[in-house]
Amino acid sequence: RLVAFAKKYAASDSGVGFVAINVNKIPEDNLDAMKKRAKEKGFNFPYLYDDTQQIAQKYGAGYTPEFFVLNEKRQVVYMGAFDDSPDATKVKKQWVEIAIAATKSGEEIKTPETIAIGCRIRFERRRRK
Numbered sequence: 001r002l003v004a005f006a007k008k009y010a011a012s013d014s015g016v017g018f019v020a021i022n023v024n025k026i027p028e029d030n031l032d033a034m035k036k037r038a039k040e041k042g043f044n045f046p047y048l049y050d051d052t053q054q055i056a057q058k059y060g061a062g063y064t065p066e067f068f069v070l071n072e073k074r075q076v077v078y079m080g081a082f083d084d085s086p087d088a089t090k091v092k093k094q095w096v097e098i099a100i101a102a103t104k105s106g107e108e109i110k111t112p113e114t115i116a117i118g119c120r121i122r123f124e125r126r127r128r129k
Contacts, residue, residue: 001088005096006045016100020047023056024064025124056121063116069099069109077103080114 002020009016020043022034031049038047050056059068059076069078078099083091095114102109 001082003042003044005082006043009100010044015104018045020045020065021050021055022047022064023050023053023061024122025051025053026122053121053123057123061116062121063118064121065118066116067096069096069103071103078109078112079116081117084114086117 006018008014009018022029022031027033031051034047034049037043055061060079061068065082067078067080067082068076071077078095080095082094082096084093084095085091093111095111098111099109101107
């Protein structure tokens, strides 16, 4: 679904940018594994690996995947799930698509936040000194 979504907005005149960011600190999610997965899945969008996990912390991400739609001022106007079902055949609400359409037309987003569907981000534990 992500590849199809990114392809839909790939045109430079779409006004929509898309990037995947991985912040997990487990070996199977490291940069090399991410490159391999991107190639296998045919990712047609940029992605980055943030080993500091600062991006997730600053945006308040708690799950993977979790999606953020930003307006032209780079303010978060939607955060949460991509759509309303992990099963593509059962999707009724395409949350990210709805948020993008509303943002592009200058309308208010009726559902600015949903619960992300996925696994908790495994934040690195730091001991206090």
